[in-house]
Amino acid sequence: MEKWDRILSPENILLDLQAKGSIAAIRELAGLLGDDDAIQNHKQFVSDVIRREQNSTTGIGHGVAVPHAHEDFINRQILALGISRAGVDFGAVDGNPVHIIALLATPRKHHKKHMELLAGLSRMLQHESVRESLIQAGDAAAILDIFKAGK
Numbered sequence: 001m002e003k004w005d006r007i008l009s010p011e012n013i014l015l016d017l018q019a020k021g022s023i024a025a026i027r028e029l030a031g032l033l034g035d036d037d038a039i040q041n042h043k044q045f046v047s048d049v050i051r052r053e054q055n056s057t058t059g060i061g062h063g064v065a066v067p068h069a070h071e072d073f074i075n076r077q078i079l080a081l082g083i084s085r086a087g088v089d090f091g092a093v094d095g096n097p098v099h100i101i102a103l104l105a106t107p108r109k110h111h112k113k114h115m116e117l118l119a120g121l122s123r124m125l126q127h128e129s130v131r132e133s134l135i136q137a138g139d140a141a142a143i144l145d146i147f148k149a150g151k
Helices: 022-032 042-055 108-125 128-136 140-149
Strands: 059-061 068-071 078-088 098-107
Touching: 022 042, 022 078, 022 098, 042 068, 068 108, 078 128, 098 108, 098 128, 108 128, 128 140
Parallel strands: 068 098
Antiparallel strands: 078 098
16 A cells, blocks of 8 residues: 555644635645645645635545645645544535545656555545544544555
8 A cells, every 4th residue: 555654744634624615624734734845835735726626626425535736846745634523515526525635745747656646545535434433533643543554
């Protein structure tokens, strides 16, 4: 399985996402990445992710959204994860609120890896047991353990 521990760190996990809408959720999660050198132009990153979300929802169903950007100003793969117990309106394909948001940033030159990471996230998060474990996790270490276990 992908090396999630290389791209997802405890400081990039938010267990109590407060946002109610997709744009606010993207901004809240992107704020976790603001000081990371993986993204050279944070303002442009946020703008690109929001624009992509406005064009087509990244709410893939089953309470999951995977907003993402794939740009030249991103130096390396990085992931932020947010959990919303109340749910966020992402206009998901199944019409349900989103409880798990995985914000992915990857360098444009790593297109194949970008697609592999998106597919890996989708595969892992399609399992109800994984989704339930993530929502019930008590701390960032538990979230990391779930990602390391994969499915």
